[in-house]
Amino acid sequence: MTLGKRQKRGSAATARGQGMARSLSYITAPQLISIARNPRVAIVDVRDEERSYDAHIAGSLHYASDTFSERMPDLLHAVKGKDTLVFHCALSQVAPFPLLSIAVRGPSCARKFLEYLSETKDAGINNVMVLDRGFNGWHASGNPVCQCTTNPCTGNCA
């Protein structure tokens, strides 16, 4: 076990050295809370119309999944200076069957963005993550949410 951990740390350092995100990882709500105030972390909400009638995580950016592919260049521009992106949809689950696409918008958009990053030089993004259990899990655990209607959210309301 110890050996495996050491190897993992080594490969993360290599990825950081090349300034390129390598693979998708999951982050839990408590882990996100501990890093959310870091100015180099961006939270990307890829829910669709739910964002307008549901609340959102304070400070999150909104890039709806139905137009996500064409807006990836805008997103890359919006996260200039960030090194960690945390994607989420309502559930952010890895579906047992590909047909359940509504639950996997977070992971699939994150994966698309990773591919996009791999074709982009010097994006500066080292970590692409998915929020475990998505917005619904975040909200259900009593974590702070924001109800503002500004986009991007200023994050001052939480």
Ligand SMILES: [Zn+2]
């Ligand atoms: Zn807000």
